[in-house]
Amino acid sequence: MKQLRLSKTIIIMMIRDRIAYPGRLIVDTFGIAARCGVLLILYWYIFNVKGGEINGVTFQITSWSMFLYFAFMTLRLRDLASSIMQDIKSGTVEILLSKPVHYLSYRVWWQFGAGLYPFFVAAILGTVALTFLVGIPATMSSSFFFLSLVGVFILSSILSLLIYAAVGLLSFWIEDIKPLYWIVDKAVMILGGSYLPVALFPPLMYKIAIWSPFGASQFITHTVYETWKQSYLEMFGIQLTWIFILGFIVTVMFSRAHKKVSVNGG
């Protein structure tokens, strides 16, 4: 109950904070829209040149898959790693650890709350724009799609937060985690199907994308494909397995890191 109150308070506070700066939101949304838009125009050309279909997938499906990746990115869950690193580098972690609130819960909810408003704005605007431009594929017009989308969204968010929390917590042992963060982030970007949609992956790369935590954290991009109905249970299973494994790793890392810090000490 206490945890729920904490999460609610932080999320409301962060949403109010984001609403207070509409200029920043407009600029950020424009940036993502421009990047995603340019990419979609390029793929539109590629699909036209290749006769409208590549690997049995149409441009319509591809564009929705890539859009889901970019919309999910607006949650900025990956910033959790740099927030934790900043707390450790600046020493703020000492103060936060002495509070009667679990440090990781606080950081996770803070991150989630900070991205929620931009996510909804980008998702709604993008959905409207794509619906008018390319239309809605048949795979997205069933209630099964919406229900499974909600499920995969929750699991993807938890998995992403765990991946970036593990990277961030390494700051307790490594002086500069940025290089590691770049590698993990790019693994998520490639295997998640950002610039190259998952349907266009070569077979080996597709297997890596399915079985690695980096690809699993972006299963949201798989929901628009026709294969989703057959594979969703397996994918939920993979996500849950990684959540348990990474949850355990993060818990161990945090308890060790906690012992390493002497709060209010020298």
Add this chain to the structure above:
Amino acid sequence: MKNELKFALHTIKKNLASSAELRTSFLMNIFGMMINNVSFVIIWVFLIKTAGNIGGWTSADIFGLQGFVALIYGFVFSFGAGLKEMPRLVSSGIFDQFLLSPKSLLGRVATSSFSASAIGDLFFGVVCLGIYWSMIGASMEQIILTLVLCVFATLAFIGATVSIQAISFYFTDPDSVTRSLFELFFTPSLFHGGAFQGATRFVFTFLLPSLVIGTLPVEAVTNLSYQKVVLIGVLSVVWFVLSLWLFKKAVKRYESANFMTFGQ
């Protein structure tokens, strides 16, 4: 001019020495960035494997593209990382200290910071261009052309970056605006060049020089197109001169910070 260059080199040397002091972090930044950069090569090479050649582009051209872009980005932002810091310097009022310096204002700002990770980009660019040359079996003419185009593309990159960062003087919170505009300019330069045709090619060549720093140089070298070399040269010089003018004009809008540390 000689004195300015001497001073810039001195600052770069000091920045490099100070950065290399934390050796592990310095090396990790360099190698981490090199591994990080492999991502775009993987993405576009796999696209070519799946979809075949697009716009006449092969895997070799992808290496050439990443080589040009990484080399130029690495060169400019390793030694001139201060350019990226301009929004922060302006909004916080730290820009004051540069105005007081008797040296070239833009040169002083650019060399005020150093990025170790950009050295990784620079090395990665050299490696990619080496692979590109060996894949296309480059002649001496193509190698020389690559080097000449690196100079032109660097001018265009500096031109576009300075023009975008100069916008910092027009906003109270310039960080988001400049970051978004820089991404709009830079991200397309990393995309598969063969897919830019018609309107997109026009926009990202003449309105934003994204293709001038990678795609057009690769096509000029691969096809030995001197027409494209001239176009790149002209656009680079225009962007560079324009950026100097824009920067000079924008600086006039700067309102100095006072003792209360109020910037802008």
